Amino acid sequence: MIMIAKDKFNKLFINKIFIRIFWMAIFMLIWEMIYLSHSFSPLILPSLGTILKSMYSNLLSGELIKETLYSLNLIFKGLGIGIIISITLASLSFVSKLFEGLVETLTAIAHPLPGIALLPLIILWLGATPHAIVFIIIHSVVWPLALNTYSGFKSIPKVYRQIGENYELSILQIIYHILIPASLPYFLTGLKIGWARAWRALISAEMIFGATGENGGLGWFIFKRRVFMDTPGIFAGLIVIVLIGILVENLVIVNLEKLTIRKWGMSI
Amino acid sequence: MILEMKNLTKSFKGSNSKSLVLEHINFNVNRRDFLCVVGPSGCGKSTLLKLIACFDKFDSGSILLNNKVVTAPQLNRIMVFQEFDQLFPWKTIVENIAFPIRVNNISMSKKESYEIAKKYISMVNLNNYENYYPHELSGGMKQRVAIARALAINPQILLMDEPFGSLDAQTRTTLQEMLIEIWEQTNITIIFVTHDIHEAILLSNKILVMDKNPGRVKKIIQNMLPRPRNPMQPGFSDIYYEVYNLL
Amino acid sequence: MTKIFQGKYKAILLIFLYFLYFSSLLMGCSHKNEEKVTERLRIAEQYGLAYAPLQIMKTNKILEKNLPSIEISWQQVSNTTAIREAMLSNKIDAGFMAIPPFLIGLDKGMEWKIASGLSYSPTKLITNKNNIKSLKDFTKEDKIALPQPGSVQHILLSMACEKELGDSHKLDNLILTLSHPDAMNSLLSGNGVTAHFASPPYIGEELKDDKMHLVLDGRNVMEGDFTFIVGVTTKELYTKNPKVYYGFVKSISEAIDFINKNTEKSAEILAPLYNLSKEETYKLLTAEGNKYNTKVEGLEKFSQFMLKNKYISKNYTLKEVLWNDNDSKR
Numbered sequence: 001m002i003m004i005a006k007d008k009f010n011k012l013f014i015n016k017i018f019i020r021i022f023w024m025a026i027f028m029l030i031w032e033m034i035y036l037s038h039s040f041s042p043l044i045l046p047s048l049g050t051i052l053k054s055m056y057s058n059l060l061s062g063e064l065i066k067e068t069l070y071s072l073n074l075i076f077k078g079l080g081i082g083i084i085i086s087i088t089l090a091s092l093s094f095v096s097k098l099f100e101g102l103v104e105t106l107t108a109i110a111h112p113l114p115g116i117a118l119l120p121l122i123i124l125w126l127g128a129t130p131h132a133i134v135f136i137i138i139h140s141v142v143w144p145l146a147l148n149t150y151s152g153f154k155s156i157p158k159v160y161r162q163i164g165e166n167y168e169l170s171i172l173q174i175i176y177h178i179l180i181p182a183s184l185p186y187f188l189t190g191l192k193i194g195w196a197r198a199w200r201a202l203i204s205a206e207m208i209f210g211a212t213g214e215n216g217g218l219g220w221f222i223f224k225r226r227v228f229m230d231t232p233g234i235f236a237g238l239i240v241i242v243l244i245g246i247l248v249e250n251l252v253i254v255n256l257e258k259l260t261i262r263k264w265g266m267s268i
Numbered sequence: 269m270i271l272e273m274k275n276l277t278k279s280f281k282g283s284n285s286k287s288l289v290l291e292h293i294n295f296n297v298n299r300r301d302f303l304c305v306v307g308p309s310g311c312g313k314s315t316l317l318k319l320i321a322c323f324d325k326f327d328s329g330s331i332l333l334n335n336k337v338v339t340a341p342q343l344n345r346i347m348v349f350q351e352f353d354q355l356f357p358w359k360t361i362v363e364n365i366a367f368p369i370r371v372n373n374i375s376m377s378k379k380e381s382y383e384i385a386k387k388y389i390s391m392v393n394l395n396n397y398e399n400y401y402p403h404e405l406s407g408g409m410k411q412r413v414a415i416a417r418a419l420a421i422n423p424q425i426l427l428m429d430e431p432f433g434s435l436d437a438q439t440r441t442t443l444q445e446m447l448i449e450i451w452e453q454t455n456i457t458i459i460f461v462t463h464d465i466h467e468a469i470l471l472s473n474k475i476l477v478m479d480k481n482p483g484r485v486k487k488i489i490q491n492m493l494p495r496p497r498n499p500m501q502p503g504f505s506d507i508y509y510e511v512y513n514l515l
Numbered sequence: 516m517t518k519i520f521q522g523k524y525k526a527i528l529l530i531f532l533y534f535l536y537f538s539s540l541l542m543g544c545s546h547k548n549e550e551k552v553t554e555r556l557r558i559a560e561q562y563g564l565a566y567a568p569l570q571i572m573k574t575n576k577i578l579e580k581n582l583p584s585i586e587i588s589w590q591q592v593s594n595t596t597a598i599r600e601a602m603l604s605n606k607i608d609a610g611f612m613a614i615p616p617f618l619i620g621l622d623k624g625m626e627w628k629i630a631s632g633l634s635y636s637p638t639k640l641i642t643n644k645n646n647i648k649s650l651k652d653f654t655k656e657d658k659i660a661l662p663q664p665g666s667v668q669h670i671l672l673s674m675a676c677e678k679e680l681g682d683s684h685k686l687d688n689l690i691l692t693l694s695h696p697d698a699m700n701s702l703l704s705g706n707g708v709t710a711h712f713a714s715p716p717y718i719g720e721e722l723k724d725d726k727m728h729l730v731l732d733g734r735n736v737m738e739g740d741f742t743f744i745v746g747v748t749t750k751e752l753y754t755k756n757p758k759v760y761y762g763f764v765k766s767i768s769e770a771i772d773f774i775n776k777n778t779e780k781s782a783e784i785l786a787p788l789y790n791l792s793k794e795e796t797y798k799l800l801t802a803e804g805n806k807y808n809t810k811v812e813g814l815e816k817f818s819q820f821m822l823k824n825k826y827i828s829k830n831y832t833l834k835e836v837l838w839n840d841n842d843s844k845r
Contacts, residue, residue: 210692229623265403
């Protein structure tokens with residue numbers, strides 16, 4: 001009897017989701033204990049209750065949802081354009097050694113630059129519009145993604161290309177029908193990195209940039225809360241940022257992997 | 269149809285020196301020939317096949333197909349490679365075969381290409397596996413799909429580079445029998461590279477024996493043994509020893 | 516004994532040590548207050564014409580004179596929000612800011628009050644678009660640059676909106692957060708913001724350009740003079756360190772006296788800090804609307820407006836936000 005219970009208990013603990021929830025509960029417990037011990041002002045560390053209340057009221061007023069959707073809209077726009085540019089850069093590098101050199105040089109210069117460092121310059125060039133933010137998102141995505149995709153192109157088995165040539169496919173057909181699907185594992189790795197960088201850059205840019213019109217995104221939401229000393233509101237915003245990060249990385253991208261590279265037996 | 273190899277020479281430029289891989293290769297292949305190329309390892313037989321497919325360039329000489337010089341890979345000479353991973357893993361079996369049929373034929377619909385593909389799947393005895401992915405198949409099954417894919421385009425020449433080399437004896441035998449059957453039923457010409465003398469005698473109507481360092485044509489042996497063949501039949505061991513002594 | 520350093524015992528020992536280390540950090544945080552409070556004064560340093568007395572204080576070493584054995588430190592803080600946060604984490608004792616951000620902090624539970632007034636300063640809304648003569652001429656396409664939401668410029672703009680347009684939040688969606696230098700560049704470039712709620716010397720620089728003109732004057736919105744910058748200290752400083760607190764207040768008063776009585780000399784001292792000539796600095800110091808005084812004016816008007824528009828939750832009278840009532844009666 002005890003053996004069965006013990007076995008079930010162990011199995012429960014191995015379940016990944018349960019483990020995560022377990023540690024989050026511990027974390028929340030420690031948080032609340034620190035709050036109750038009054039080591040910090042509630043303006044720095046508010047109670048979980050006030051944070052949740054703030055989340056609830058911000059959701060209800062629609063503001064949190066509006067700003068979240070605004071941010072998501074910007075990032076998916078940037079992601080889409082970034083993906084197209086990356087694949088184009090990788091393809092051109094594949095076709096011409098001269099272009100490969102160009103892309104490698106560009107990447108070496110641009111990759112280490114954090115997007116927000118470029119923000120003041122970009123505002124000067126593109127004006128104070130959401131276009132400036134989308135530009136920063138594209139910059140955050142393109143370099144890791146192009147790099148990874150090109151790596152993928154280079155590491156495909158030589159046979160695939162020979163088969164493509166055997167079928168008298170043009171270079172564009174080879175890229176579209178063979179190279180891109182074959183390098184999908186690398187592409188998805190690059191996408192994960194690009195997404196993470198873009199999301200962080202977006203929120204930071206929104207904090208600095210300010211609202212243009214009615215919306216300013218999640219970063220601006222947090223910034224306003226900070227200025228008006230609404231610390232529970234800040235945490236509410238942060239929680240949403242984390243949730244979206246988790247959702248995209250663990251739901252969207254992982255499912256993308258499941259539908260493609262795992263189905264095809266291609267995971268790295 | 270006639271495929272002519274005229275005085276082919278190829279060198280390989282290594283990091284230190286230049287080495288002659290193939291020298292003065294001359295032979296012809298006629299329609300419906302089943303030519304097996306045998307030779308010691310390193311004699312350049314795979315390289316020769318790649319030159320015929322035009323995946324590689326030779327230094328001097330020429331290759332003529334029906335009196336026309338060939339310079340680039342073409343649909344009339346399809347290669348079946350040795351590795352198992354020559355199928356596209358992101359496509360199902362039927363899609364792997366249908367894709368090359370359809371890709372340069374704008375008028376053909378997906379459905380039509382699938383119909384054709386299914387016929388070839390039948391030919392290699394893989395019915396019911398249409399919607400599987402390559403990673404779900406065994407090595408022997410993958411090679412069968414590769415052969416089906418090559419045949420589905422209706423090439424004039426099938427180039428096979430030790431396709432059964434990595435398979436176990438039983439599967440190899442099954443596939444050899446299947447290949448012979450297909451060859452007998454269609455008009456196809458096959459150039460088959462192998463290091464296995466038994467296999468060469470089993471399959472071929474002509475055996476090209478190669479020498480190495482540099483790779484040269486030593487002798488072309490006609491193989492007129494009656495089919496179906498087996499190693500016990502009279503005449504088999506004679507040819508075997510003839511080839512063996514040349515190597 | 517050696518068994519402790521092997522295998523899983525090592526892991527347990529390490530975890531235990533880390534735990535001790537981190538809890539000591541946490542405990543340390545709340546006990547740092549007790550160290551050496553009476554020996555120091557930490558002030559947030561800020562630049563600009565409105566903070567001129569601070570520079571005078573520094574250059575003439577007024578604090579050192581009034582508080583001889585105290586450790587004086589000036590810390591770079593970028594804006595009012597940063598001052599609030601630095602006070603909360605016990606990094607500074609005193610800072611200078613406009614009245615609205617002070618009220619917002621007070622309303623949210625900051626334990627601070629005003630120690631002294633510092634300066635009155637002109638603040639004006641300037642635009643580069645010809646057809647904008649008053650607030651109602653702004654359209655959705657326009658952008659108004661100001662330091663941040665909740666700043667005195669934002670509140671003044673809201674007040675004007677309420678008066679002229681009937682809705683204090685009417686132009687909120689046109690606001691763009693930019694520092695004064697960035698805002699000026701954007702305004703002058705012609706393809707950025709269309710208006711800037713500016714302070715000197717940016718007001719002067721911008722109006723030099725023919726294409727620019729005035730839309731709003733802060734004094735008109737407030738219907739009179741109002742204190743632009745006040746000096747604020749933590750409760751800690753006032754209650755636990757009254758000697759230092761009074762020394763601080765006295766020093767501010769002396770610095771202000773110095774500027775008012777020795778304006779030319781002050782211009783000489785300040786000119787290199789602002790990168791302007793002595794004459795230009797003198798002009799700015801004596802410009803209309805620019806004066807230095809320890810009085811605190813206009814607080815109640817701000818408070819009433821901000822309460823009405825829900826920026827704060829209750830009303831504040833001048834008396835309840837001063838540490839020492841006597842100081843205001845100069």
